[in-house]
Amino acid sequence: MSNHPNPTTADSAAGRHYSVIVAGGGQAGLSVSYYLKQAGIDHLVVEKNTVTHTWREQRWDAFCLVTPNWQCALPGWPYRGDDPHGFMKKDEIIDYLDGFIAMVDAPVLEHTAVTRVKRGADGVYTVATTAGQFTADHVVVASGGYHTPIVPRLAERLPASIVQMQSSEYRSADTLPEGAVLVVGSGQSGAQIAEDLHLAGRKVVLAVGEAPRCARFYRGRDVVDWLADMGYYDMPVEQHPLREGVRDNTNHYVTGRDGGRDIDLRRFAAEGMELYGRLDDLRDGALQFAPNLIDNLKAADDTYNRINAGIDAYIEKNGLSAPPPSRYEPVWQPAGERTTLDVAASGIGSVIWCIGFRPDFSWIDAPVFNGRGYPEHARGVTPVEGLYFIGLPWLHTWGSGRFSGIARDADYVVARIRNALQARVAATETAGV
Structure with missing residues (x-):
């Protein structure tokens, strides 16, 4: 009943x-x-x-x-x-x-x-x-x-001592074993879970994907408020520039936590989070990452600035009063692409797969x-x-x-x-x- x-x-x-x-x-x-x-x-x-x-x-x-x-x-x-x-x-x-x-x-x-x-x-x-x-x-x-949660076959080859879970199973940092946490995927769930762990003081290794990001607030308002006024949320799929292709897009990462703010992976990196590119393989006890971290971070920032530029154009076209425009400039840059990480030496005790569902x-x-x-x-x-x-x-x-x-x-x-x-x-x- x-x-x-x-x-x-x-x-x-x-x-x-x-x-x-x-x-x-x-x-x-x-x-x-x-x-x-x-x-x-x-x-x-x-x-x-x-x-x-x-x-x-x-x-x-x-x-x-x-x-x-x-x-x-x-x-x-x-x-x-x-x-x-x-x-x-x-x-x-x-x-x-x-x-x-x-x-x-x-x-x-x-x-x-x-x-x-x-x-x-x-x-x-x-x-x-x-x-x-x-x-x-x-x-x-x-x-x-x-x-169906997406977990790659690679997961089967990780040491049995490492606790693995999908994003829907994660609850809090306190429920994970000691050690660093590898978060795979930087979409909405991955970025927010990485933030949650980071704020809890956990060592986080984040495999960064191609997810875009957007600002939380811009020119005095929530970006969602601007986009609503601009009619974006009323746009039918057949009028979107990507047409049905937009259904395959990954959601922009941002957060409403603590009143709302941007999620800036570069800032997290400056504070100690370890960022890598896409996770591709495990060979001889070492995780293998694609050399695309720099490109992925830049693409996310470009989307961030492009959305804000659209808001700028809307404000100018309609003669609206708002604080002055700005442009995001990176607060941290990778020294280079790191493509391997020794599992044992890294101290990874858990992995959270945040790469979506089928x-x-x-x-x-x-x-x-x-x-x-x-x-x-x-x-x-x-x-x-x-x-x-x-x-x-x-x-x-x-x-x-x-x-x-x-x-x-x-x-x-x-x-x-x-x-x-x-x-x-x-x-x-x-x-x-």
Whole structure:
């Protein structure tokens, strides 16, 4: 039995037919349920763990939002606190989500995994789960795109004495054994975890990837506020210069910690963090790194300055009053490229893999996936009638996989479902005349 409102038991749901089954009970799935309830459409949300469990179980202790609180705009549940330009910490995020869960009061079947989705010749979907089989006219896949943690085979060759974990398993510096910590990857999670360890006084070795970075504040405001005014967050994917290619981009690293600030890996290096390029191999007891640290740091800084230059242009074009512009200049430079690190001599006691996740939609039997395993869709609507996706990065806009844009996407998908159901009723009535 769920601890959340409106629980559904396997016994009460088993074998039933629904107009819509939603696979996934995170903020995306619950947002779909919100609009389905408004439309009076019967449905079931199926969640393999508990609703919004990722926020509770796969975030480190000091985790906080990297976008300001005002962007928390789940449907019917905008941010209600007194710090719209602050950054909610983990416990505050959970409180926010708990309020949303209670408000939506979705029909949820928890601790139930969807194992197979297939559309029959009659257009009805069979949805097999660990709690039995259901049928539905429409299926909305709201399980996100981050399913299988990426850990390279190289991990198998590290000494057994080294503790290894994926970023979703990290909680705090205190939970790691003594010794230096190797963090592999410098995207949002990697950069923030490296910062968390660094602030805790741990020796950190960071394998720096190609992730870009951005400023937290620029010319008197949060960069997110500027970009919102510039319309960036309303830009649909088909208008982005990269088109669908933007979905493959790594998120910019920045932090909301302690009121928000830049993450400057160069400054960390000046304070003792060891930076290397991309981790490539392990040979004869030594880690092998690509000689691309200098290029990776420069590329991240170039993106930082390019975003700020765009803000400068916007301010000038609109005649706005703001503090003067500035340009980031490196506070530290590598003396050269270091490409090897002896594992034993380095004192590394733990490794945190922060190189992302792979999607796993193998349970969906439908011809909608490309060669990389991602679904082909237009704003979440696939070429297969009755099958939809939601909550994926850049499904429609930048905010599609975030609190800020999920409402718009869920409303759109549910409107398509409602129209399809109404058309079916009208066709049935016409045929019966």
